Amino acid sequence: MAPVTLDELNAAFDADFVLALDGIYEHAPWVAEAAAPHRPYPTVAALHEALMGAVRAQTADEQIAFVRNHPDLAGKAARAGDMAPASVSEQAGLGLDRLSHEEYDRFERLNAAYQQRFGFPFVVCVRRMTRDAVLDTFERRLGNDPAAELATALDEIGYITRLRLVERVDGPGLPPVFGRLSTHVLDTHRGGPAEGVAIALYEVGRSGRARLAEAVTNADGRTDVPLLSGAPLRIGVYELVFQVGEYFSRRGLDLPGQPFLGEVPLRFGISEPEGHYHVPLLVTPWGFSTYRGS
């Protein structure tokens, strides 16, 4: 579907407005219908808030009926996979459409337990989480009380629809949907940026780690493009690995054959999918620091 501009949406007949947003809220044209009369919206973010406001204005029973119209996780994941731009799939490879039989069984059991407890399917914005984080969230949310869980499900629908809206509508004041992960390497042994350091980024999961990106630092000690960008950062655990030993060896320093620092991993968690994570490495052959920077 070709993108539409906010101006066009603001100027459209009600019916066309509703049609243009079809599918963003699943089986729920009434959401767009409720937001139509309050146009014009100054920003896409304001439009999304109005749409969510329509959902939140309903009674709990209506909201439950609305959530019930969502597919359960395995189906949703497949669909999310379909609509995800190539860059997203490449970056974090959630791969819920490639579940092993064992994992599929586990999801099925969780889905069943969740349905029984809450009476509606488990909804989560899978593009904001690693596979492990989805499983952790699933199990944790099973312990919620029903009211808190309904609110959480609506929040997740908010994240899902915000992403869909940004993909569908061009205009000013887009709500934040993309995060960014960057790094830089500072050689505090010589007092300047470290150029030529090979870096790899991994997602760290229970069953191993998967490489998401590779880069080599430029003359400014940075990577030419962010390690992750143009998509939500998936909540989860990551590892940046810096080839520090090779770098200092190229500088010709007199270091032991087995250097103190060779391959330096920095493991860290991401909890803000729309945030900016700057994770630098300050390093000498004999020590290093890192921190969540800005």
Added chain:
Amino acid sequence: MAPVTLDELNAAFDADFVLALDGIYEHAPWVAEAAAPHRPYPTVAALHEALMGAVRAQTADEQIAFVRNHPDLAGKAARAGDMAPASVSEQAGLGLDRLSHEEYDRFERLNAAYQQRFGFPFVVCVRRMTRDAVLDTFERRLGNDPAAELATALDEIGYITRLRLVERVDGPGLPPVFGRLSTHVLDTHRGGPAEGVAIALYEVGRSGRARLAEAVTNADGRTDVPLLSGAPLRIGVYELVFQVGEYFSRRGLDLPGQPFLGEVPLRFGISEPEGHYHVPLLVTPWGFSTYRGS
């Protein structure tokens, strides 16, 4: 064989001195015979230097004949394993006596190439290296020129016999044969030692990592005993893993569900088997530093 004291060695008849040191230098009673007349030795270290001096005083041909009397690596490793105290095997698990068929074949090929190039077996003090480091050293030493390699072989015999001597002789002035690895965790968020942080130490090899030690920090942010001690530190790559997320969670801080720092690995190399490596962690929920300390 029961330990003997340096005083007893200094006072013994020549023949008894030689007998007491039997087997430290393989098939080479002449080493002890050459050192006997220069007694008394003030320290065990001085005795070892005198023994090595006798070896180094020989011609190159004599030294080659001496090295030839050593078994090749697989045999040597088995023997070293026999004589290694239990703590050593437990701590670093070189396990050259538990080679897979593939690894056995690789060692055989390296042994054959080495014999052909240098005319004597590959000698290395296996108690000072991880298995990966032995393989790296083996391949690197194959590139040495013959004179440099003969000197290296004698250096390794020096390390082997120094360890054997310290196990055989009690007395003042022991030469350094043991290393030490320690850590401490400082919580720079609250300005004091971090108590109760679970720590694991791993040897990191090409085919995976093996846990060598576990500990929990005490009220001083240190471990009650060093992570490694009472043996040479094996040259190789290690990883200390700190359960930082659990620690800060117990402190009750308001942190994200997916914390920025959960499990913090510090990977580092050891190149001085008889050295002291102090590898501390200075940490807040949002960053950390480490360095080779003292």
Added chain:
Amino acid sequence: MAPVTLDELNAAFDADFVLALDGIYEHAPWVAEAAAPHRPYPTVAALHEALMGAVRAQTADEQIAFVRNHPDLAGKAARAGDMAPASVSEQAGLGLDRLSHEEYDRFERLNAAYQQRFGFPFVVCVRRMTRDAVLDTFERRLGNDPAAELATALDEIGYITRLRLVERVDGPGLPPVFGRLSTHVLDTHRGGPAEGVAIALYEVGRSGRARLAEAVTNADGRTDVPLLSGAPLRIGVYELVFQVGEYFSRRGLDLPGQPFLGEVPLRFGISEPEGHYHVPLLVTPWGFSTYRGS
């Protein structure tokens, strides 16, 4: 007065016990009298707690009468100066007996305001504070309500008498009265302790700074003795100054004529007179870290 042992105090007749402690509590033999029947005390700390317990068991009016028997600050300072061991005066040079006319007037005004507000003289343990800290405390305490201020005055009498008791009585379980300030310098450029770094310690006051100690780091990067010890650390602001530029210049590094780091000051506050402050410097020619260590 010659020191007495705790054993002697525990075994003495009541009258001798009271006599031995004469002057520790000013014009208040009843304090020792109240503690005498509960002997023996297992530790000097327990004895001091019992003495303070006798004070705290009194009514507020009795406590006020007790505090009234103390001299006001200028007099007290002079007296504290008399009894302070030479090391204490040298270390921090509070010098309240060397007040300028202007400062004397200021203390007089504060004393008068305090007397008028609370009905008893301002009592503070001057050996635990720099001159600036005494003035800050004085002004802050003028804002207390009367009950809180009476409690604070008794706390200060506790600090004063604890110091006096430790100087008068030898025995096990001395209460903590001395603090310690130490440092070490780690050269993370070469991965080892920095030897030969000149260090100076200053007290930083409103009207300038005064040098308290000087040292040069030894082969372990530490000072042979702590920078401050054997006395309470005075609450206040300090500066450690490290001659880092000279150190790296001696190492022969190729650095700019005007180095990035020459004289490195670390300014920090002390708030725990009986604590251990370890304030290290981790340094390369291009950066440094410090923290309150342990």
Added chain:
Amino acid sequence: MAPVTLDELNAAFDADFVLALDGIYEHAPWVAEAAAPHRPYPTVAALHEALMGAVRAQTADEQIAFVRNHPDLAGKAARAGDMAPASVSEQAGLGLDRLSHEEYDRFERLNAAYQQRFGFPFVVCVRRMTRDAVLDTFERRLGNDPAAELATALDEIGYITRLRLVERVDGPGLPPVFGRLSTHVLDTHRGGPAEGVAIALYEVGRSGRARLAEAVTNADGRTDVPLLSGAPLRIGVYELVFQVGEYFSRRGLDLPGQPFLGEVPLRFGISEPEGHYHVPLLVTPWGFSTYRGS
């Protein structure tokens, strides 16, 4: 004199070209005359290199005669002060035109010794140094051998004329003449930029320190404009002072009345007047780091 463009210079008659550059090289129209025939110059930097090339192509005797046409330091400083833009004077306040009688005498003595030794006046680009650095340089250069000193004098004339050329000529490829000093404050206690930290920048000299700039960090932990920019950074010693105690106190942390970190000074040297110095502060209430960043 109104700025001229490089295009205009490239297109001008030789005589107009020489006139347009009059005064950049003192009493030496021949410099511009030698560079005129090689026009057009693609960049202002290339023009300056050609001008200096003409100077360096001369014999040593001609170069000495050329240097002799420069005023000695006190006169030069006054002149430099005249032409310096207001921002420069404000930023570093070299103030050689405001010498005390004592300092004036010292410069006079150095000038006389220098003239006697080298036969030409001491030339230095005063806009690239603090007053202390000028004095240090003066004394150090007195120890040079004559050939090295002549080369140094020409280098300084290169710096002086490069600055004058950039002020006179607009065009592409300006040579670097301005430096930049920036900072940012990262609160690693809460994992984000520290907003609202008051910062002062001082020049540190033998006779005290002078405030050059003040700022408060914004929401990104940075200052809205660089602390120094738009001029060469004067070679010398500086101090950044951060009001860290007030910042953490506003955050409502439970810290001692006398905080460990209140006013944090970072002292550092600048040796590259045209460089970028980024000197950040990573700080918790209990420790901090800094480094020359990028």
